[in-house]
Amino acid sequence: MPATTYLEAIRQGIWEEMERDPNVFLLGEDIGIYGGAFKVTQGMLERFGDKRVVDTPIAESAIVGAAIGASFMGLRPVAEMQFADFITCGFDQIVNFAAKSRYRWNAPAPIVVRAPSGGGIHGGPYHSQNPEAWFVHTPGLKVITPATAYDAKGLIKAAIRDNDPVIFFEHKALYRRVKEDLPEGEYTVPIGKARVHREGRDMSIITYGAMVHVAAEAAAQMEKEGVSTEVIDLRTLLPLDEETILASVRKTSKVIVLHEATITGGIGGEIAARITEKAFEWLDGPVVRIAAPDTPVPYSPPLEEAFLPNTATVVERARRLAAY
Numbered sequence: 001m002p003a004t005t006y007l008e009a010i011r012q013g014i015w016e017e018m019e020r021d022p023n024v025f026l027l028g029e030d031i032g033i034y035g036g037a038f039k040v041t042q043g044m045l046e047r048f049g050d051k052r053v054v055d056t057p058i059a060e061s062a063i064v065g066a067a068i069g070a071s072f073m074g075l076r077p078v079a080e081m082q083f084a085d086f087i088t089c090g091f092d093q094i095v096n097f098a099a100k101s102r103y104r105w106n107a108p109a110p111i112v113v114r115a116p117s118g119g120g121i122h123g124g125p126y127h128s129q130n131p132e133a134w135f136v137h138t139p140g141l142k143v144i145t146p147a148t149a150y151d152a153k154g155l156i157k158a159a160i161r162d163n164d165p166v167i168f169f170e171h172k173a174l175y176r177r178v179k180e181d182l183p184e185g186e187y188t189v190p191i192g193k194a195r196v197h198r199e200g201r202d203m204s205i206i207t208y209g210a211m212v213h214v215a216a217e218a219a220a221q222m223e224k225e226g227v228s229t230e231v232i233d234l235r236t237l238l239p240l241d242e243e244t245i246l247a248s249v250r251k252t253s254k255v256i257v258l259h260e261a262t263i264t265g266g267i268g269g270e271i272a273a274r275i276t277e278k279a280f281e282w283l284d285g286p287v288v289r290i291a292a293p294d295t296p297v298p299y300s301p302p303l304e305e306a307f308l309p310n311t312a313t314v315v316e317r318a319r320r321l322a323a324y
Contacts, residue, residue, distance in 0.1 A: 154189030
């Protein structure tokens with residue numbers, strides 16, 4: 001049996017949840033007849049019908065607003081943004097309605113907003129962003145960023161079952177590049193729990209999404225140079241698994257925080273602050289942040305390559321930190 005891609009894992013997870021619960025339905029642009037821009041929803045219209053796989057106008061505010069309203073009526077909508085960049089058009093509904101409804105009047109809003117994000121596909125400044133930090137700053141939301149096919153399937157299922165609004169970031173560059181054998185049976189992955197992607201003793205790289213694979217490549221190279229590097233895959237950014245982060249820091253005493261999103265105001269700053277507040281006495285060097293520069297994502301392939309954090313950059317910074 002061939003290994004399952006990251007994309008197919010998400011598709012399987014959604015399909016299984018639609019089979020399991022008739023209250024789950026999908027809405028978004030081109031998700032029905034076309035099968036989704038990336039083909040995640042291919043075949044679902046034929047299986048579940050147009051009452052549960054709803055093609056919408058190009059209006060993200062309407063998509064999110066309709067999803068919230070449906071969730072108040074007992075349904076469990078999964079809304080696709082097509083590209084994470086255009087989530088801004090539904091931003092008001094997400095942060096001022098979905099995120100606050102439980103706090104204001106104890107009304108759960110069990111919506112999942114799927115947001116295909118990230119660079120590496122030469123999509124330019126409007127189709128390549130990583131806007132997760134906006135939502136991590138919004139109490140009431142859950143923010144998920146899987147890096148593997150196993151986690152993508154388990155977390156999309158957990159997100160659909162969750163009674164809080166979830167922003168589910170899927171890295172587009174991983175869709176068909178990341179594959180693995182998945183278990184036959186039913187499983188979910190817990191929201192809010194990081195995992196140790198690679199064990200190490202001399203240095204930690206804390207990361208998520210596509211950068212997990214960059215970190216793993218860098219760690220393998222550092223291992224050849226005698227530096228044992230641990231890689232922590234956060235999986236969920238809100239709630240953040242602080243316990244796993246701090247346990248790794250206390251073990252290795254040197255830390256790199258790596259993310260693809262631009263550096264200023266990114267989640268890396270929050271993680272660095274928590275480490276310095278709660279594990280300062282274990283540190284043997286400064287907390288190092290590696291991220292994209294503060295510019296829009298370039299369209300030009302050579303410029304995009306220079307913009308995105310890569311293995312060579314991580315190795316170079318890791319060497320400097322190891323020698324500190």
